[in-house]
Amino acid sequence: MYIGARSLMAPVGLVVLTVALSACTTAPTPPAVASVTLSGTNNLKINEPSQLTAVAKDASGNVLTGKTFSFTSSNPDVVTVDANGNVTANRLTSDNTPVTITASVDGKTSNQFNVTTYGLEFAVGTFNRSALGMSNTFAHFVKLRLPDGSFPPAGSGLDITGPGDWNGGVPDTGLTINRGTAQSAIGLNTNPATPGIYNASTTIAGQTYTASATLDASSLLPPVTNVQVTNVTASDVTVTWSPAVGAAMYIPFIVDCGTTVNPTPAMCTTTVLATLPTGTSANFTGLSLNPTHTYAVLIRAVNVNTREANPATPPQLKVSQNGVFFRLP
Incomplete structure (x- = not known):
């Protein structure tokens, strides 16, 4: 009986010792973030998303994995960035002034990543001629910047397609963006101000630019x-x-x-x-x-x-x- 009692005590002591040793084990401290770098495409075409890459490193320059970054845009109305670093140009930057994107993690902020934009902006609307006893017609606004920041060449063509049988159901191709001296231009023609979605396109130096806009025929500017x-x-x-x-x-x-x-x-x-x-x-x-x-x-x-x-x-x-x-x- 004594031997049996002794054999029962040994496993109990062993279990207690094992638990005590496990409780004293401490996980190693992960290295701290010393720097964050942000890279990607600096010149974005409107409505064409691009991916930024954020990298965190420790003081020895080793890349730290498994980090979740927070991204910020200095002007989200022009350039937006989501939680995964996807950036989208919504419109042209003002006078080519860049929008700044940064990434942060564990209290460290990246370099300022500057982004400029290019592409076609387009709006449609109404030409109110009622004060002169004439019917209202179609109006459009365009603004285009090329990848190098320049304006389109003089006489650059513009095609516009409208809803239904607008312009006889065919694109209006007798248009120009501007005279090469301004970033924007207004166009008026005799087509009716038909409500709906309009699409504009132009091809310059082998690159095609497109944009769309919606016309509200009831939105009128009162005359002088x-x-x-x-x-x-x-x-x-x-x-x-x-x-x-x-x-x-x-x-x-x-x-x-x-x-x-x-x-x-x-x-x-x-x-x-x-x-x-x-x-x-x-x-x-x-x-x-x-x-x-x-x-x-x-x-x-x-x-x-x-x-x-x-x-x-x-x-x-x-x-x-x-x-x-x-x-x-």
Whole structure:
């Protein structure tokens, strides 16, 4: 019986000893993050995602695996970055000023990774001509920057397709992006402002750029009011008007309506002179007005200022026009 009792005690002591030794075992401390580097593509095309790579290293330069990074964009409206480091250009950077992306982990932040963007921005909208007794038509806005940061060449073509039977159900190809001197341009044509989705495309130097936009036919810019023509001579005309709510730019111009005493706006097609004032008045000088002709002064209002170096593309382009006829006294 004594031997049996002794044999029972030995396993119990062994178990206790094993538990005690296990409790004293300590896991090694992982090396601390000493630096974080971020790399990838610095020049992004609009709507084409790209992957950034973040790497954490210890003080000896060894790569640390299994780290979860937090990514931040200095301007998420222009360039977004998700939790996995996927970056997407949403629009053009302002004057090629870069957006800064950083990655952080364990209190350490990476180098500032600067990103610029290129590609096509596109908006569609309405040309409100109701004040002149004419139907509303289609308007579009485009802005394009090439990969090297330059503008498109003069006369670069643009194709636009619209919903349903817009433009007879075929693309409108008789368009140009700009004259090579500005980053943005506005286009007006006689197609109706049909609601729906529009697609724009252009190919320059073998690279195709595309963009889409949705038109809301009920979104209209009110026209200017109280258009007044004063100080009329054969060479000079002063024009004033009351502002249109929501307008960012005014384009006044004078057109020749021929010898008809009471013309309609559709009869006035020849542009005599155009100016781009910043306020609500314009002085036309150096004219050669014919005393037997009727003229119209037209004030075009726009909800985006294309005279700026890099205007923001509006969600909806809105243009309106109003004016009055006049003759030499």
